[in-house]
Amino acid sequence: DVEVMKDVTLGFGEALQHCREESQLSEDKMEEFFHFWRDDFKFEDRELGCAIKCMSAHYDLLTDSHRMHHENTDRFIKSFPNGEVLSQQMVQLIHECEQQHDAEEDHCWRILRVAECFKGACQRHGIAPTMEMLMAEFIMEAE
Numbered sequence: 631d632v633e634v635m636k637d638v639t640l641g642f643g644e645a646l647q648h649c650r651e652e653s654q655l656s657e658d659k660m661e662e663f664f665h666f667w668r669d670d671f672k673f674e675d676r677e678l679g680c681a682i683k684c685m686s687a688h689y690d691l692l693t694d695s696h697r698m699h700h701e702n703t704d705r706f707i708k709s710f711p712n713g714e715v716l717s718q719q720m721v722q723l724i725h726e727c728e729q730q731h732d733a734e735e736d737h738c739w740r741i742l743r744v745a746e747c748f749k750g751a752c753q754r755h756g757i758a759p760t761m762e763m764l765m766a767e768f769i770m771e772a773e
């Protein structure tokens with residue numbers, strides 16, 4: 631459900647402000663987290679992986695080995711309206727992506743690859759939000 635993914639993205643993205651400094655992600659690299667879903671978005675900067683790691687940790691979504699904490703992630707997604715329709719599917723997709731990239735030892739690089747893999751999986755499953763939806767909601771929230 632693309633509406634759920636939109637809300638989860640915007641909610642998750644709120645942690646970016648807490649993580650810019652720690653992750654060394656410069657402002658121009660990604661002003662807003664929802665650019666993640668743009669078709670031309672590039673997964674090139676290790677700092678973005680570090681930022682996603684920090685944001686995940688902010689919501690207590692990582693285990694000690696910096697993998698997804700399944701129960702906490704399920705609960706986080708369910709905290710959004712209708713989150714229960716997507717939570718198990720999202721946890722499953724992220725877990726499959728983690729398995730594909732398990733050999734990468736650098737946490738920031740691995741999480742960046744997992745995020746890229748997750749985005750592709752969401753697009754194939756038709757649950758990726760459109761930029762129009764994200765922009766519209768973002769502008770409404772700012773007003």
Ligand code: M21
Nearest residue numbers: 638639642696697698728744745
């Ligand atoms: C769900 C909203 C936005 C998604 C963005 C990032 C998704 C990142 C998935 C990576 C999770 C990292 C798990 C660690 O292996």
